[in-house]
Amino acid sequence: MGAGCCKEEAIDFDGEIELSHFHLLRSVGKGAFGKVRVVQHKRTKEIYALKYINKTKCIRMRAIENIIQERRLLEEVEFPLICNLRYAFQDDENLFMVLDLMLGGDLRFHLERAGPMKEEVVRFYVAELALALDALHSRRIIHRDLKPDNVLLDEHGHAHLTDFNIAVYYSPAKPLLSIAGSMAYMAPEVLLRKGYFESVDWWSLGVVMFELLFGKRPFRGKSNDLLKNSILRDPLPFPENAREILCERDIKKRLGCTPDGLNGFKKHPWFEGIEWDKLVTKEATPPFQPDSKRANFDATHELEELLMEDNPLKAKKRAQTTPETELSNVLIQSTVVAFFVLRMIQK
Numbered sequence: 001m002g003a004g005c006c007k008e009e010a011i012d013f014d015g016e017i018e019l020s021h022f023h024l025l026r027s028v029g030k031g032a033f034g035k036v037r038v039v040q041h042k043r044t045k046e047i048y049a050l051k052y053i054n055k056t057k058c059i060r061m062r063a064i065e066n067i068i069q070e071r072r073l074l075e076e077v078e079f080p081l082i083c084n085l086r087y088a089f090q091d092d093e094n095l096f097m098v099l100d101l102m103l104g105g106d107l108r109f110h111l112e113r114a115g116p117m118k119e120e121v122v123r124f125y126v127a128e129l130a131l132a133l134d135a136l137h138s139r140r141i142i143h144r145d146l147k148p149d150n151v152l153l154d155e156h157g158h159a160h161l162t163d164f165n166i167a168v169y170y171s172p173a174k175p176l177l178s179i180a181g182s183m184a185y186m187a188p189e190v191l192l193r194k195g196y197f198e199s200v201d202w203w204s205l206g207v208v209m210f211e212l213l214f215g216k217r218p219f220r221g222k223s224n225d226l227l228k229n230s231i232l233r234d235p236l237p238f239p240e241n242a243r244e245i246l247c248e249r250d251i252k253k254r255l256g257c258t259p260d261g262l263n264g265f266k267k268h269p270w271f272e273g274i275e276w277d278k279l280v281t282k283e284a285t286p287p288f289q290p291d292s293k294r295a296n297f298d299a300t301h302e303l304e305e306l307l308m309e310d311n312p313l314k315a316k317k318r319a320q321t322t323p324e325t326e327l328s329n330v331l332i333q334s335t336v337v338a339f340f341v342l343r344m345i346q347k
């Protein structure tokens with residue numbers, strides 16, 4: 001008879017949330033600082049996405065401030081069309097964020113798989129994203145990185161805004177100056193460095209709308225200078241019936257930025273037929289439902305994890321500190337302190 005070798009340790013679900021509270025399931029994605037996998041809470045059986053970020057890598061890539069900001073913003077925002085944060089915790093190696101699971105894949109994946117989308121499909125996504133942007137802006141948050149890669153579909157086909165890595169709080173009294181985001185989606189006012197507010201997100205939404213409709217971006221260039229030139233000077237690309245919706249260089253005329261804000265946007269004839277109230281509650285039926293029998297993500301992440309992972313994710317008790325973990329914890333703590341001191345000074 002074999003010895004009883006593998007009895008699972010009792011889990012204290014009433015204590016602080018930690019990795020051992022979850023079953024680790026398949027990998028669904030990989031970002032610049034970490035990976036994303038499906039997890040199931042062992043007690044509630046709820047399924048989530050777990051985003052985990054290696055602390056050492058994060059320090060090496062000078063990204064701690066972004067990660068802290070992402071977590072902080074997500075803790076304050078809860079909206080049906082945003083990929084919400086449910087729990088956050090850490091162990092010695094990783095920072096963990098448990099998010100709503102989006103099984104429908106991101107819009108970049110769908111663009112690459114099926115090419116340009118039908119107008120009614122794009123209209124639906126643009127309308128949902130407009131509501132998500134408005135929810136952020138009403139909390140004085142600018143996303144700054146809206147692009148198809150950062151829009152995730154749930155299993156029914158509703159669009160959710162995600163990736164708050166470079167999102168920021170803003171004050172109407174203090175324009176932002178820093179250049180942040182993916183250049184192809186950047187508004188002219190970011191590139192001109194004259195200061196900007198939330199109008200930049202409405203511009204990016206226009207670029208996304210164009211890309212979903214036509215399968216290519218409206219402004220292109222082989223170098224950053226050429227791309228910048230294209231964004232600042234090329235003729236505005238929209239077809240007449242939707243031209244002034246977005247990608248309008250004059251901020252005063254850009255929909256979403258006009259004095260009637262989101263209402264101006266909702267009233268535009270291109271959105272005729274959209275039932276805005278039903279969108280917020282997700283009662284509207286999406287015009288495209290992702291295929292639940294196929295993986296809606298790049299399966300190489302999973303393969304890579306199986307074949308190449310030399311340090312697979314495991315639930316570990318937080319250790320007696322080693323010099324290395326001590327160093328990363330000290331670095332993280334001092335960055336957190338510096339971050340909040342800086343914010344207080346800025347206020």
Ligand SMILES: Nc1ncnc2c1ncn2[C@@H]1O[C@H](COP(=O)(O)OP(=O)(O)OP(=O)(O)O)[C@@H](O)[C@H]1O
Binds near residue numbers: 100
């Ligand atoms: N909540 C989620 N549900 C399902 N899949 C997700 C979820 N969040 C992310 N993913 C998948 O994981 C991939 C990586 O996401 P992640 O946010 O880590 O990286 P990223 O978008 O490159 O951002 P970052 O700039 O933070 O690295 C996404 O492209 C998406 O396919």
